[in-house]
Amino acid sequence: MSLIEDARRGVVTEEMRIVAAAEGVTEDFVRRGVAEGHIVIPVSPYRRVKICGIGEGLRTKVNASIGTSTDMVDVDMEVEKVRQAERAGADTLMELSTGGDFLEIRRRVVEATTLSVGSVPLYQAFIEAARKRGAVVHMEPDDLFRITAEQAKLGTNFMAIHTGINYETMKRLQNQGRHGGLVSRGGAFMTAWMLHNEKENPLYSEFDYLLEILKEHEVTLSFGNGMRAGAVHDATDRAQVQELLINAELADKAHEQGVQTIIEGPGHIPVDEIQTNVVLQKRVTNRRPFYMLGPLVTDIAPGYDDRVAAIGAALSSSYGADFICYVTPAEHLALPTPEEVYEGVMSSRIAAHVGDMIKLKKRDADLEMGHARRDLDWERQFAVAMNPERARAIRDERMPADTDGCTMCGDYCALKIVGRHFNF
Amino acid sequence: MSLIEDARRGVVTEEMRIVAAAEGVTEDFVRRGVAEGHIVIPVSPYRRVKICGIGEGLRTKVNASIGTSTDMVDVDMEVEKVRQAERAGADTLMELSTGGDFLEIRRRVVEATTLSVGSVPLYQAFIEAARKRGAVVHMEPDDLFRITAEQAKLGTNFMAIHTGINYETMKRLQNQGRHGGLVSRGGAFMTAWMLHNEKENPLYSEFDYLLEILKEHEVTLSFGNGMRAGAVHDATDRAQVQELLINAELADKAHEQGVQTIIEGPGHIPVDEIQTNVVLQKRVTNRRPFYMLGPLVTDIAPGYDDRVAAIGAALSSSYGADFICYVTPAEHLALPTPEEVYEGVMSSRIAAHVGDMIKLKKRDADLEMGHARRDLDWERQFAVAMNPERARAIRDERMPADTDGCTMCGDYCALKIVGRHFNF
Structure with a gap:
């Protein structure tokens, strides 16, 4: 019995109760949200996690993506990234390794955290194909599902x-061209595989089979954004919107069958x-949770892309995005260090x-x-600060010298000068 | 002859030519902007500066405020802040010292830079009153003008x-109260002085005299925002809007008399x-240049207020703010270090x-x-980056290992995989 099925039957599960309490909303609000697909609560029959609701009416959540690449395989460092992401207050993790021993890394990461963990199974499928059969285009669909x-x-x-990269989407991409190319791995x-093999994307053509697997293991399906823009000049282009339409359609089907769904979005x-x-996402997906990668609002500030993405994410979440994938200061340049993971989450x-203020x-x-500031109450200021330690x-x-104030104004603290005259 | 008077007579000055060339607009566009008060070009008969236009149709400019407080007086450090602000690409500086030898600090700062430099003369007037006569409320208006x-x-x-803090503004403040108090020094x-002395603000009551001085020395008048909110819950309140109305009215008069004008805004x-x-600012001031302090869009992230202000400033400048005062990561906590000045400017x-993209x-x-990213051309990426050094x-x-790509994806670079199949 999936959460959606429980919710439809009017059952408030333990997970829904936890979300309601954490968010200060009613249990029925959460139940209805899950039933209608406006809220997801990622769970797993194989692991107890810190329950975290994502979607309409709930606090915007932050994901930290970690993982190796072929250039940097250090499992201890990945575990340290987990630690830093949690210390900085991430709500979920994605383990996106593309180098090293996939099984070992995933086990170590899952052991190291109680947060919900996400993955991109096709990375492993394609990379194992490259390792075993010499090229990613030799990926076997059966391996992907396995x-x-x-x-x-x-x-x-x-x-x-x-799932949304199919012949239709590819046609849009080919007919329109792109400034920044295709940046989603x-x-x-998948496009390389489709072009080489002259076959439809199996995640699209065998979507029902995919759903069976996800339903059996109670996995929340986050529809990937393979056509996301990698440059602001490609934003909201026809290829991206086409993929959104396909994913939105598939999400209805998944939800119908009791699989929880999230829709991923760009990007730049x-x-x-x-x-x-x-x-647009909220409308065409019937208000499913929207998971955005920032977005990045300019391309010319590498080294500062956490700040650039914070500008975009403040806006996207104020307009209704529910789930933000962090961006680190190393984005576009290198795999992040644990310190950069921390900064990205912050x-x-x-x-x-x-x-959420909006x-x-x-x-x-x-x-x-x-x-607390008006009253020059520093302990209260630290208590309410997002990062008391740094402040x-x-x-x-x-x-x-005068510990009531601070070194910005020294003896000439505006609040102290006026405090004698006003009683705010 | 002031720039405004030249502009009105149809004369394109050297300063206007420099601004037009730097901004890629016509000389007549700049001339008309100056004549109508939509653009200012801060100059000084006493010092050659790097000419910088501020206002409608021009690139958004960034100011870095530096200066001592009674707790931290180190003139060499102030000079280092100048250096870091320039290195990070600040367009102007404000020297806002409230501790130490005002004359020496200002001389050293002005010597160290070719950027336009701003000041807040009343700091010195009030603090010298405190030093000589025991309290800021003993400030003599004559000293302020001198x-x-x-x-x-x-x-x-x-x-x-x-200028905009007068009995009207104060009445609004007293009648409404405030969550965050008054945070403008x-x-x-000035409010303390007015309440203690039971006198109108001399900058308001003797505004004509002030204008004479500014006109004589060709100083650009930036109308201070003494009622700016120090907490998001005080934003756009009646006291702030009242001050804006007063300043807008005075700005018309100043412009009429040939004094260039900027209007300052909040804040939080x-x-x-x-x-x-x-x-609102653009409407009631007849489109005068708007100089905003960020704004800060949340109060709870001390230690990260440069990032918080970047969110606000991206929006304010996209809507039409012309001039952004930076905020450093030390804001609300301490006087910034040179490194924090650098980060704040970036x-x-x-x-x-x-x-400006908008x-x-x-x-x-x-x-x-x-x-450059699509083509994996790293040198071109660095060349166009805002901070090539850091990137x-x-x-x-x-x-x-493969120097075409980067460690994020290692062997599995999306661009390289797809590059074989598409010709974007």
Whole structure:
């Protein structure tokens, strides 16, 4: 019995109760959200996780993607990334390794965390094909489905699956061209496979089989965005919208069959197209949870892409995106270090909160901070800060002579000068 | 003869020519902008500066504020802040010291830079009153005007002057109350002075005299925002809007008399009120250049306020703000270090560019980056990056085995996989 089926029958499960309590909404709100597909709660029959609801009316969640590449395989470092992501307050993790021993890495990561963990099964399928048969285009669809089930049994809670890249989507891409090419690895693997083998994407053509597997193992299906723009000039293009339409259609079917669904979105989007992307996604998918990669709002600030994505994510979440994949300062340049993972999560959490201030009118902590600042109550300020440790470190390093104020104004603290005259 | 008077008579000055060339607009566009008060070009008869236009149709500019406090007086460090601000690409500086020898600091700063430098003359006037007469409330208006002229003669190009805090504004503040109090030092000094002395703000009551001084020394008048919100819950409140109305009225008068004018704005504003602030300012001031402090879009991320302000500044500049005052990661906690000055400028520059992508459709560099990434042309990527040095450092530290790609994807670079099949 899946969560959706329980919800439809009017049953409030333990997971729904936990989400309701954590979010300050009613249990029935969560139950209806799950039943209608506006909310997902990633679970797994194989692993107990910290329950985390994602979707309409809930706090915007932040995902931290970690994982090796062929250039950097260090499982201990991956475990350290898990630790830093959790320390920074990530809500979920995605384990996206493309180098090393997939099984070992996934086991170590899953052992190291109680957060929901996501994966992209086709990475393993394509890369094992390259290892065994010399090229990713020799991937066998049976292996892809087998690996999907195997990863589920390791306790994977949600999977990004690239179902929306089919002949239609590819036609849009070929007819239109692109400035930034194709930057999704899943999208690249699958289009290369389709072109080489002259076959339809098996995740699309055998979608029913895929659903059987996901349903059996209670995996939440996150529809991958293989056509996402890798440059702001490709944002919201026909290929991306075509894929969204296909995924939206498939998501209805998945939901109908009791599989929880999330829709993934771009990517690189200039500020004036973000609202359009969110509204379009919500409309054509019947308000399914929207999982956005930032978006990045400019291409020219490599080294600072966590800040760039925070601008985009603040907007996307304010307009209704539900789930934000973090971006680290190393994006577009290198695989991130654990420190960069930490920074990326912090930037995304700030953005998600900024969005929630609008979307959910969630401003209590801000009000508390305003009062604590007015009252020069530093302990209260640290208590309400998103990162008390860092805030305290900056102040402590430069402690003022008069410890009521701070070194910015020294003796001439605006609040103290006026405090004598006003009683706010 | 002021720039405005030249512009009105149809004369295109050297300054206007420089701005037109730098911005890729016509000389007549700049001339008309100056004549109508939509553009300012801060100058000084006492110092040659790197000419920088601010206003409608021009690239969004970034200011870095530096200066001592009574807790941290180290002139060499201030000079190092100048260096870091310039290295990070700041367009202007404000020297806002409130501790130490004002004259020496200002001289050293002005010597160290060719950028336009701004100041807030009332700081010196109030603090000298405190030093000489025991309290800021003993400030003598004559001293304030004298100091304004003296600072102008040191080569100050623009001055933030708190003219809009008068009995009307104060009434709004007293009648409404505030969550975050009054956080502008200028606003705090002046309201304290007015309440103690039971006198109108001399910058308001003797505005004509102030204008004479500014006109004589060709100082650009930046109308200070003494009532700016220090908490998102105080954003766009009646006190702030009242001050804006007063300043807008005075700005018409100043412009009429040939004094260039900028209007300063908040501060702390939630994402959904930023557009309102920009539209309101542009409307009531007859489209004068808008100088915004970020804005900060949440209060709860001290230690990260450069990122928080970048979210706000990306939006404010996209809606039409012309000039962004940076915020450093130390904001609300301590006076910034030179490193934090650098980070603050970078965050603001990113935001300003993101705004210009919308406001001016300025996206050529982004297009170039998209192409360079698609082509895996790393040197071109670094050349177009806002901070080539940092981007290169991240990549070089983790150089991939295959130097075409990067360590994010290692052997499985999406662009390389697809590059074999598509010819974008």
